Amino acid sequence: MSRVYVFADESGNFDFSRKPGASRYFSVGTVVQRDDGPGRLAADLNQLRHDLAWQGIGLDGAFHATEDTQQVRDAVFKTLAVHPLRVDVTLVEKSKAIPRIRDTDVTFFKYAWFYHFRALAPHIIDVGDELMVVASEIGTKKRRAAFRAAVEDVVRQCIDFRVPHRIAFRPCMSDPSLQAADYCLWAVTRYWERADDRSRLLVDHQVASQYDLFETGVHHYY
Numbered sequence: 001m002s003r004v005y006v007f008a009d010e011s012g013n014f015d016f017s018r019k020p021g022a023s024r025y026f027s028v029g030t031v032v033q034r035d036d037g038p039g040r041l042a043a044d045l046n047q048l049r050h051d052l053a054w055q056g057i058g059l060d061g062a063f064h065a066t067e068d069t070q071q072v073r074d075a076v077f078k079t080l081a082v083h084p085l086r087v088d089v090t091l092v093e094k095s096k097a098i099p100r101i102r103d104t105d106v107t108f109f110k111y112a113w114f115y116h117f118r119a120l121a122p123h124i125i126d127v128g129d130e131l132m133v134v135a136s137e138i139g140t141k142k143r144r145a146a147f148r149a150a151v152e153d154v155v156r157q158c159i160d161f162r163v164p165h166r167i168a169f170r171p172c173m174s175d176p177s178l179q180a181a182d183y184c185l186w187a188v189t190r191y192w193e194r195a196d197d198r199s200r201l202l203v204d205h206q207v208a209s210q211y212d213l214f215e216t217g218v219h220h221y222y
Contacts (some may be wrong), residue, residue: 001128001129001130002034002035002129002130003034003035003129003130003131003132004032004033004034004124004125004129004130004131004132005032005033005034005037005038005132005134005177006030006031006032006120006124006131006132006133006134007030007031007032007033007038007134007135007136007175007177007178007180007181008028008029008030008031008133008134008135008136008151008181009028009029009030009135009136009172009178009181009182009185010026010027010028010029010109010112010136010138010185011023011025011026011027011029011185011186011189012024012025012026012027012094012189013026014026014102014105014108014109016094016095016097016102016222017222018095018222022094023094023193024093024094024095024192024193025091025092025093025094025189025192025193026091026092026094026108026109026112027089027090027091027092027112027185027188027189027192028089028090028112028113028116028117029087029088029089029090029181029184029185029188029189030087030088030089030116030117030120030181031085031086031087031177031180031181031184032085032086032087032088032120032124033083033084033085033086033177034084037083037084037085038176038177040083041080041083041085041176041177041180042176042177044079044082044083045063045076045079045176045179045180046176048075048076048079051075052072052075057069057071057072059072061173062172062173062174062179063076063176063179063182063183064172064173064179064182065182065183065186065187065199066186073183073199076183077183077187077199077202077203078202080180080183080184080203080206081202081203081205081206083180085180085184085206086124086206086208087184087188087203087206087207087208088116088119088120088207088208088209088210088211089184089185089188089189089207089209089210089211090112090115090116090119090209090211090213091189091192091210091211091212091213092108092111092112092115092213092214093212093213093214093217095220095221095222096214096217096219096220096221097111097214097221098221099221105139105143106143106146106147106150109138109147109150110150110151110153110154112213113150113151113154114154114157114158115213117154117155117158118154118157118158119209119211120209121158121159123208125159125160125163127160127162127163129163130163130164130165131155131159131163131164131165131166132165132166132167132168133151133155133165133166133167133168134167134168134169134170134175134177134178135148135151135167135168135169135170136169136170136171136172136178136181136182137169137170137171137172144169148167148169151167151169152167155167183203184203184206184207186199187199187200187202187203188200188203188207188210192210192212
């Protein structure tokens with residue numbers, strides 16, 4: 001029996017338009033670890049912070065791929081590379097989403113989460129395992145309850161009822177494994193959004209899937 005940890009993050013925004021700043025995709029990414037994996041990763045990332053500080057590279061906050069310098073990113077990816085992480089990313093091209101699945105942000109969020117987790121669960125969980133899903137908090141305080149309820153409902157739908165499970169929601173800055181999920185998702189989505197594969201190549205050996213949900217779709221709604 002294993003305790004399976006799924007650390008999840010999202011990328012993209014809920015701006016369904018062609019305006020500057022609107023992402024092409026909304027993506028759900030997960031990093032899967034087992035047993036003492038999160039503790040070992042946390043220790044290594046914490047040591048990396050000390051090593052970077054000794055080199056005169058201070059960090060004001062947590063590791064965050066979009067904000068960190070390339071020097072810091074390279075060091076983080078090097079640290080992540082030696083850990084047995086399973087990375088999966090589901091991308092939803094927003095312009096191909098029919099209006100009824102994006103009538104609210106929560107509806108669209110749950111749609112992306114459902115198709116991601118439904119595909120992932122059979123590959124990582126067996127009866128006899130325990131499941132811990134840790135999701136990065138998203139949205140304003142007022143809306144977080146709706147996003148949390150969406151994740152909880154998706155997980156219940158997608159796993160065997162005999163699998164004990166817990167779901168937690170934390171700020172990304174509070175959990176090193178969520179920061180790892182942020183980094184891995186950033187690396188993959190940067191390729192899909194900008195055709196920049198420099199960082200994706202660094203995690204390529206850990207990426208089990210990167211799936212464009214609407215790949216075969218041809219109709220764009222905006």
